């Protein structure tokens with residue numbers, strides 16, 4: 001086939017972001033010299049060419065209706081330069097090159113009830129998933145947890161009160177998104193899945209389901225004359241990994257699916273090595289619509305971190321310095337034998353380092 005006859009490949013990834021960028025960002029791409037933080041929620045970037053751009057960061061509730069989106073974008077048209085960007089933490093960022101536009105922009109944003117903040121040593125917006133909108137396995141409404149918590153942490157979002165930045169995450173299941181932050185609020189299943197044997201043969205690819213289990217607790221079985229699966233409940237760690245490929249293995253439960261809080265995760269290696277999170281509170285009620293128990297524990301941890309950490313210590317640095325016994329003492333969280341990870345299978349089956357393996 002002649003080259004001229006070949007069709008263009010279909011690009012199904014995300015579109016090229018450059019076309020949506022503010023012209024000053026396109027022009028100065030790769031040439032930014034430094035940035036400053038003039039006030040909470042505002043960044044000033046200065047380029048080697050002498051150009052300056054101001055970013056105003058605004059918290060949103062992530063699940064946005066059309067009217068709110070129109071409101072947010074019309075603020076961009078009227079008070080900023082007409083360009084916005086949504087961040088991974090559900091903030092919307094406005095850009096202006098003229099410093100004189102910054103304060104009128106903030107006033108317009110706040111007049112409509114939105115909050116400016118989330119930069120430097122504040123509590124950034126909680127990054128989260130919204131499983132019940134797009135995913136098939138959620139055990140809670142992560143977005144609702146986030147909204148309830150951020151309503152109570154709004155002052156920490158708007159001000160620079162923390163020793164260093166605090167990144168929090170939530171998840172709506174136990175296995176996939178949302179475990180990367182100084183504090184993570186995750187679903188925790190506490191009972192093995194319940195199998196609807198009548199449905200397994202029609203819905204599930206049994207070898208795929210068997211392969212999904214990290215502890216080899218699932219076996220093929222014939223139940224009531226039909227191909228099905230069985231779970232060795234002594235081995236099962238209630239992770240829920242079998243539920244996505246096989247919905248008849250229902251693990252979500254209004255009573256036994258709880259929330260758990262993990263702390264001390266750190267992706268960066270700027271000041272200390274990257275670190276995994278550690279479980280500090282488990283069995284917290286999954287209690288919509290405001291999840292007061294989980295919010296109370298997060299606030300308690302943040303208060304002690306704020307009072308006890310030195311400037312620039314992230315939560316993991318603070319705990320490394322004071323030690324885990326002291327952490328449980330100051331936060332008043334009970335330390336039980338269940339906090340000790342004694343599952344030896346992890347040595348063989350989990351990737352326990354940041355090194356790439358082949």
Ligand code: SF4
Pocket residue numbers: 129130131135136137138139171172173174175176177178
């Ligand atoms: S946390 Fe789990 S349920 Fe929620 S979106 Fe991610 S994979 Fe889906």
Ligand code: SF4
Pocket residue numbers: 192193212213214215216217218231235236237238239240241242243251
């Ligand atoms: S919940 Fe996890 S450990 Fe239990 S059977 Fe399913 S995949 Fe295996």
